[in-house]
Amino acid sequence: MVFDIVTRSVKVPLMAARNNLKLKSAPRSPNNPGEMPAKRGRGRPAGDHAAKRAELVRVAIAVVAQEGFSGASLRKVAQRAGCTTGAVTYYFENKEAMVLAIVEGLWDEWDSYLAATEDDLKSGFERFLNWAKADESDPWLAGFQLIAHARLDPAFAAIYQRRYAHYRKTLARRLAKEQRRGKIRSDIPADLLADQLCAMADGWMIMFPIEPERFEAERMKALLDAMIVLVSPRGDKL
Template sequence: MSNDSGSVRRVPQKAEEGAARLAPRRGRPAGDHKAKRAELLKAATAVIAREGYAGASLRKVAQHAGHTTGAVTYYFANKEAMFTAVVESVFDEFDAFLETSRDPADVKTILNQWLNRTSADSDFWPVIFQLLAHARHEPAFAAIIERRYAKLREVLTTILERGQDEGVIRGDIPADLIADQLSAISDGWMMMLPVEPERFAPKRLQALLQATIALISPPSDVSDDRLGR
């Protein structure tokens, strides 16, 4: 600031320090970091489901969540990082679900609960389609999906092996092959559920689940012998 004589009058140091404290600073957004990230992941899922990979952007995610683009880039450096975070969160949910459903005698319930969970979310499978389509052209992204699917099958294999030991899962086929088949069956169902909802009406869905359990159960005479019937 200049006085009448043209000389510069310096702002007192304390005033400068006060102004600095009041000035907005970039950095970690205020609030619950984990909750904010989860909120943005949900918004990213909705945008990807609606727009696809090509149409999704950090700006659109920010608009959907009601935040600035800068808030989104704090959590996801770019669109690829956002896609990676979405797929990791999907498989985290898979893992958490299996962690609480480790009873090998009730594989039907595991499949049933998972189908109910995914069919209740209209964005879930459109997003999975987009993730898988993107992985076809991005080896690094495909490697993430391959790694997470391998872990999922490993946990399911452990559950099935325990079931084989207890005599409730057929033992003439290796557990890892049964796990792979169950994964393929459930993926196929859930892929077609949004396209053919009438095919998965409650009564028919229960019949499909029962047929799947029959395929992985021991023959009735063997099962009865092992269970002492």
């Protein structure tokens, strides 16, 4: 016991001395040699915060698409991203926060598609269906998984309701504009047409993973052409 006390009494000054030497030899700021560089917070990853978060969201989408909602985890996202689980939890406190970020990100992407095709209804839906392509299918399949989960989670479902309502209103405004121009049939209110078109697209999205042969390129074009005929006055194409 006396030996332990003596050993500890020697170790403490030695550790202090080593720490003091480390502090003295620490690198200085390149802009001001007399200034110590700022320390990063514990566990805080270096680099652009927004870019890293967006990268992790993309990885999380792929994990949900391939593993399903129940199979997705922060650990699997970290493994696929090549980082630690701690780095992922810096951006997303838990799985729920990560999944909410995925949902918002998917809707942001779809809103950008809608904005990019403001005067072309057919192109907007074509871009929507292009999510189903083999090399771009992760967002489509992840969305399919998350919609199924929303049925069991009221808070989660509320996000879908809010974002979907915004999309339908935007689409209805666009259809109403085209009705005034005589490009869209006016015998059905624009909000009902918007709801019908959304239901049609939802059905395509749900069935694509189950019946991909229904959505080959040629048939997808035929489906879009048929949709345009359905909403055009007297069957005229836009």
